[in-house]
Amino acid sequence: MFTNTDSLLPRDDVVKFFEDAKTLLELRQDNNVEFWQNMDATALEIWLREDHPDKADTLNSRICLSALRELLSRHLAKMRCAAEWVHRIFEVSISELKSHPDYFILFSELCDDHPELLRDAYIHYGLAQAVQTLMARWYLQPKAEPLAGAKRALPHTFVKASDNEALARLLSRRWTSGDRFYADRDLLRPVVGDACTERKVLIFTRLKESENDSLSLAFDRARTVIEQGPRTSRLTETFADGLLRLPLTSSAGYLEHVRSRVAVLYLFDDRALFVEYPWNRSGTGHQRLAHAYSIGDKALPVQGTDYPVEQYDEVDTLFGWQQVYVPELPEWAAKALAGPSVHVPTSVRANS
Incomplete structure (x- = not known):
């Protein structure tokens, strides 16, 4: 002292x-x-x-x-x-x-x-x-348990392109459906305002949506699974009841930046959805990242681990996630977000 x-x-x-x-x-x-x-x-x-x-x-x-x-x-x-x-x-x-x-x-x-x-x-x-x-x-705080079968929504934000010039500029660029990048939150502040608590945000582009699908992306239901294919196995974090799946080895470059939330901005045709999913890099995430490389290298056998196993052909997701590393948002896309300050509408949030 x-x-x-x-x-x-x-x-x-x-x-x-x-x-x-x-x-x-x-x-x-x-x-x-x-x-x-x-x-x-x-x-x-x-x-x-x-x-x-x-x-x-x-x-x-x-x-x-x-x-x-x-x-x-x-x-x-x-x-x-x-x-x-x-x-x-x-x-x-x-x-x-x-x-x-x-x-x-x-x-x-x-x-x-x-x-x-x-x-x-x-x-x-x-x-x-x-x-x-x-x-x-x-241990000593009472925990609120959801009703049987009920799905709890995480705090989330919908932003319409018609109300947000920065988002409109971003959506006007040519994207390939399902492309994903990560970006610094300061770049995205004109779109999400102060809703983001993390430094880095994952972006998924040109997703097709129905109203039920987009709202399902905010469900608070996550688990870690082993996706087992004919030749390879990979440890994967799943969020929103499996709609978002992040293989840990290919997502490690982004996850290393995470503090306690996986922040995601989903880009649809005329609006965006922002959600933060609980995931702690220094807590349970630390061990899972280590296990991911061991499973990928076959140093840790799939059978006998604490993770449930899913076959590749049994995986049903809103969109796919290929086994590639997540790049940073391209400069031309970052420039699309630049411009005069715009009004960010009040966040539409679900009750947590």
Whole structure:
């Protein structure tokens, strides 16, 4: 910890960056131990640079960067320790109390059962509060269960080309049906406004739609499957009840940019749909990316994994996804989005 000696206190700008980093962690964390085991100060530093390009000079300052990295490293070490203890206590020792909203235990009682926890509390300042916070977040909050057979819609935004000049310009370009790209969210701000919380957005072009199909793309139903073909197998993330399918190896270039949501802009003939699907790169996504390459290289056998297997000819999707890498949005398309500021209509959002 920093002492009370004024000369050793971190600078105000360092403290501000540190608080911003903690806010990012609060917004992006996955409710499992894997997130904290995989998250590191380098990733947080990248997020801060992406979110504050105007502060590059400050972040490049040796004194500022050194102090910030020290704060981030200590905070992450504390949270990693807290996460590992919460996982150990609830998953190993008292797993029957998981998800029980009335359960409460004092930190001192935990230390009575686990003396090593008290030792770690002396090493990591604030560990007691961190443990209690993660316990409440992971296990002790009541979870709303959807009605049987009901499909819950994710927050989504429909934008009409007739109401949005930037979208009209984008749709007027010659696209091949089903083309896909990724783009920086700042390029798409004239279309989606502030609806996007991620830095990179996937774009699918010239999709044919019916009203039911487009709304189905916003359904909150995702799972990870192994798509098995005659000669190859691939690990695939499926969203919207399987309508959107992202093979992990061919999508890795994009998924490496993801923080906690797969942001997608679907372009139809005269309108667009924007949706963000939960997917955490530093949480469960980290292990799935590793498994994807192992399955593709046949180092990890398909049979015996925890992922359900689907045959290629059984896959029914709104549109196909070929086994190719996702390129960045072409410059000519980016230029189509440029122009005078346009009014972005109020987002039409489903209840989450």
